[in-house]
Amino acid sequence: MNNGNQYQNRPMRRTQHSKMGKHPKPNRHSSLIKKLLLAAVAVFVAMIIFGGGLFMYYAQSAPKITEAKLSSDNATVIYDKDGKVLTRLGSQNREYVKKDKIPKTLKNAIVSIEDRRFYKNNGVDPIRIVGATVANLTGSSLGLQGASTLTQQLVKLSVFSTDASDRTLRVKAQEAWLALKVDKKYSKDQILEFYINKVYMGNGIYGMQTAAKYYFGKSLEKLDLAQLALLAGMPQSPTNYDPISNPKYAKSRRDTVLQAMASNKVVTQAQATEAQKESISDGLSETHETSTNSAKKNKIIDPYIKQVLQDLSDKGFDTAKGGLKVYTNMDYAAQKKLYDLANNDQTVQFNDDELQIGATLVNSKNGKIAAMIGGRKTGDVTYGLNRAVQTDRSSGSTAKPLMDYGPAFEYLKWSTYRKVKDTPFTYPGTDTKLYDFDHKFKGTMTVRDALIQSRNVPAIRTLQDVGISKATTFLEGLGITSKEPYNLNNGIGLYISTLQTAAAYAAFANDGIYHKPTYINKIDTNSGKTYTYKSKGVRAMSKATAFLMTSILKGVTTDSQGSGTAANITGMNMASKTGTVAYSKKATEANDIPSSASSDSWMAGYTKDYSLAVWTGYDHPNTSTGYLTQSQTELAQYYWKYMIYYLSQYSSNEDWTMPSTVGKKGTNQYYQIGEDYDETGKSDEYSKNNSSSSWSSYSSKHSNSSYSSRYSSSDADDDDSSSNDTSSEDSSSTPSYSSDVSSNDTTSDSTSTTTSASTTSTSSASDSE
Template identity: 50%
Template sequence: MANENQWSRVNRNQNMYDNHPATEPPRTPRPGNSDGPKKPRKPKKKRRWFLIIFLWLLVLGVIGALAGTAVFITYANDAPNITESNLASEPSSAIYDSQGQSIWKLSTVERDYANSNEIPKALKQAVVATEDRRFYKHNGVDPIRIAGAALANVRGSSLGMQGGSTLTQQLVKLSVFSTSTADQTIKRKAQEAWLAMRVEKNFSKDEILTFYMNKVYMGHGVSGMKTASEYFYGKPLTELSLDQIALLAGMPQSPTNYDPYLKDNSRAKERRDTVLNAMVKYGAVTQKQANEAINKPVSDGLQDLTSKAELANNNRKVADAYVQSTLKEAEALGYDTTKAGLKIYTNMDSKLQQSMYDNANGNTVAFPSEDAQIGATMTDPNTGRVVAQVGGRNMPILQGTNHATLTGRSGGSSVKPLLDYGPAIEYLNWPTNRTVEDKQYKYPGTSTTVYNWDRKDMGNITMRSALTQSRNIPAARTLEEVGGANAEKFVNGLGVPTKETPGGSAAIGIDVSTEEEAGAFGAIANGGTYYKPTYISKIVTADGTTHNYNVTGKRAMKTSTAFMLTDMMKGVIKPNATAADAAIAGLHQAGKSGLVGYGDEENMPNQAIKDAWFTGYTKSYALSVWTGYDWPNKDYIPWNYQDLPAQFYQRVMSYAMQNKPNTDWAAPDTVTPRVKGNIVEYEVKGEKWSNGGLPAVNSLPQSGETPAEAGISGSAAVGATTGNN
């Protein structure tokens, strides 16, 4: 019985081990064995534990892989979109003149895009050999490189996580991610890897390498290797020597440390030589070629950045005011000028712009002091395009005050053709010899007496004489007859806004800018069509789309009005007339000067001038000039400098008209000439007009007109109000 139980247990044990074939069952004694029963062997427990651990590790590994995949997919789904525009670094937004020459970079970082054929093969090889030797073998993520970087991290190498990134991953990081070390998280690295694989799928290796070489920062506010080549060496990439190529290829890793302009440029040389040796290993150059390049000083061929920066800054000063106005117009058109990739083409004539700047800042025109300021705008009257603009002189900073567009200063008598006599011809059909009274006069409804510059009255004179001699009393009387509403309508149609309906002292001065006057007088010059002054001809956006901009002119006055105003204003520029300093021998031109004095309460010397103006035009150009001080309560223009604007105009217009036709204005068929006292006067054909019950008079001979628009001080001009002339 005992033997049966024993065998039962043995059988059960045998069955148990049959279910675990990996473990051998213990041997048991057989019946009748003379040696007696043997003791059973113990199972190999150590092997069982290894198996269990392996199985658990396998399970955990699978779970970990699934979890990692899930996390990677989650991160990838949250990855930002990446487009070709993200990868292809758009060139810095820039402003160009009318000939397509760059005059201003808008971005804080300069970048000019290089196409693949502009990048020499040696430079591509240098970048790949140094940054990613397996670039042409991986699909955006390189497991071998990652493993090497991880091993380097364990060993304490400086390779780190960055060293595990391929060129494609670096491009992705530069395109859509922050480059901050704090942002190098697992999530970011996962997204970087995912996007790198997408980039590799959609773009060729050469395209990716080109993107990268245009994207990297090279120091000195310069991005992209093409821009760096021009900035550092003054030549295109294709003309670089091997040592220069190696220097540029090695700089992106640390532009500050590898800056060849540093006093101690040993790091730059070490990095350059590292690149050259990497090129040897890569098979791009021979050891002999590398050694020859290594023996060259790292400063070989570098430009003098001091003179380069000074030249660039001087060039920017020349165009400064024009650029300010251009940016303002671009923003009004709906463009964000802080973004890269905008190409803004302007109407600026760089030669005229340089002439304006030189005459304002040189010694061709004598200014009373270094602080005396100027603002000037020059337009093409037939299109409204602003061809040049200067916003000041001796300006200490860029993008400072643009005096050419300031509207807080009175235009003095320069506005009389726009506010008084133009509306009188347009709405009342006054002929050029219409009689106006130059007699004692008070502003309507006030006790304020209006005075002329000489505190004299000339009695009854013609409108022509009143305009050319800039008499204040006839201007105020004319505005009263025209009516403030008509005057406002007329001047507003010429692009000059009014704060209120003109009346009283506004007859001899409202606030205006040189930009506005150039546009308004341009309308007179072209026969009556107003074009808003414009700076931009076209804008090319980052996607290559071209947007053209042309201003449509609006009829602002009759051709008869424009012609008659021009004919009268010709007399302003004749010898011994009010703006004789603007005269250019033989040139057909017209214009109007203006002076603004001080009121008695401002306690300035007699004949002190607050603002001096001259706006003149030919059939090709209109030029408006203002001179004065930023702080007129402290400084003033002396009387003997009253002709500054006319002198400036004369220098600039003489230069501008050298290659332009000298064409006179032809009388339209809507006017009729009348000879009065040896002077040809004009009236609107077929229209009735009233002489106001005044006797007809002849214009004074223009050769005998008074020599200057008067120096005025307070009540000497317009009673208790600010003087204007």
């Protein structure tokens, strides 16, 4: 049998193994790659999980998006203090167009240039995100459309801002989440309708239908291919692609859109090429049509809104991007009254339409700017010259409480009955003489009488006693600074605005607390952020200083010799100061103008509730027609009076309470308890100004001066200094003057004036009084 031998010829297992040879060594390099790949996959998965979790975390806190937000305009809305709409920047120029009225060609153009996969994606396009990332890294023009879909752009315009601060991972995640929700809820045509009506199209207008009317004078459905392509490409950069101001860039963008349409096969290449040949100016309208309600800015609020826009810009907001809700401090009723008194109401009799005005009304207690007028009879000019904030006209004697007597009360602790000298005055170290309007001197008088009568020499003597340094410090505490060093002349005329003046006088009304004037109370952004603005009061002077000043300024309108009797309101608790600036002596002589002519007239004053400063004059002074007559200088007083009277019906007639640091002497004189002051000062150290013989000689020589009876004491306002013109022709000994004005005899434009406190350089015409 062969059974026993059947295994004899089989090799043993050991023999088989020996024939197979040795095992191959493991590939360590391959193993390392596998491990790295597995690690990379793990990291990638972890990143996806982490990213998804972070996305959902951000999505949960996403703002709500409603149809109202999607369909509303994206304008900046400005409100008054009561939350009522004053104006809507841009939206008033929007004409909403429904989806069935939107040309298909426009829809195709927008989709081709902004989001080719619009009809295929669900609001977010991963392919687009990857493609844009690669294109941006390589610098390819294919990155032109960016990563955001049209739906995401709509969401951004509706609930987020375009500020750099909103370009964060959180916002991008929320934007994508909301885009998914919008795409799910609304049809593609509805989304396009929202987008087309919301985008900013330059020149303060929103929406493509409005843009069609503005740029071409036609509705969208009447525009040709090239014109629709132009509009479709503008939202990316409305200013740069404006066909009127930037035709070169506008054409380049339009042609890019046309080529994108051809690539997307919504027009033929031949059609795109033909449209590209069309001139960018073809069909542009010479006049730009907008909706009736918004083509003209409201004249009543124009100057105030101009400053609000400037304030927004200073705060870092771009109103062109829209979406802001700006709550101002404007009292619209007061704003309208300011306008009507200057333009419509015949209560104040302005002589002609060229006579101008600037005025600012400030809340005395908090610095909120309640109203402002920048001119009268200005026509259809929008955001033109705002005379309420100009600082190139002297304020006349309204400067005296701010630079002379206020600092004297604050630092020298004067009383209201401290004696000051109204005697012949020559600036120390010079031959420059200072006069009042009447070319007379009244001898020694109290501070109260000197300020009420607005005598110049006592004011300058007071400033000498105070010193320029302390006067400057006092002014700075009231928000008044100057690039040029102050000098003695500034004591009877500061180059400040009605806004600065009203805010400074408000500190007297508010027991010495100064508030920086503010236009804006609150700003809400469309991303949900709120910015609140409030002026924090700072003590600019003691309660005693404020009270003493107010007690005197009350008499400006009530005292028989007060300079502002034309503004008196019987029974009203108010304080005020006038200011008038003399015309250039050179101009009066050259143009045969009365020597009583003035270039500027002011009235500034306050109640417990409001502070109002008014300037009147012509835009071109020192010309043959740019001067104010004596009767015209009272217009500022009348305007101030009627505005304050109007405001009285909405405010209290509260009087000021004498602080515990003030004592009373007689019927209307006050002093600071426990404080001593000198009866003589630095102004007495210059012997040339304090010689009794020189005054006696002057008085005798001018006892019958023709100036003495030119104006009655009730309306004389003896403010500022000399000529506006600083030429050597003004260096005669005869001053230029008018009813609220005094004069310096000029000798030089850079005369050195020395006091015991400091050495200053002054020109007698430096304040153009």
